[in-house]
Amino acid sequence: MNSEMAVKIEKGIKYSYETERFEFTQLKVKVQGAHQVHPVEFDGGQWKCNCEFFITHQQCSHTIAVEKLLGRTLPGAIPRIS
Numbered sequence: 001m002n003s004e005m006a007v008k009i010e011k012g013i014k015y016s017y018e019t020e021r022f023e024f025t026q027l028k029v030k031v032q033g034a035h036q037v038h039p040v041e042f043d044g045g046q047w048k049c050n051c052e053f054f055i056t057h058q059q060c061s062h063t064i065a066v067e068k069l070l071g072r073t074l075p076g077a078i079p080r081i082s
């Protein structure tokens with residue numbers, strides 16, 4: 001490995017700990033629920049999940065799990081109480 005790449009890797013690792021540098025705008029992830037896999041999407045600040053709870057509450061354990069996983073890298077990472 002050349003020294004230029006070593007510097008880039010070191011910088012990338014440093015950035016990865018600085019979560020304020022990141023803001024996810026769109027993502028798709030599969031979440032393994034208790035009984036099945038749920039496709040969860042985040043796009044333009046809006047969450048989607050295919051579970052029944054999400055339909056009536058616009059959030060669910062699957063979307064909250066992804067929010068907790070990604071923490072401050074998502075706008076509105078704190079679950080709403082409604």
Ligand SMILES: [Zn+2]
Pocket residue numbers: 038049050051052053054059060061062063
């Ligand atoms: Zn769900």
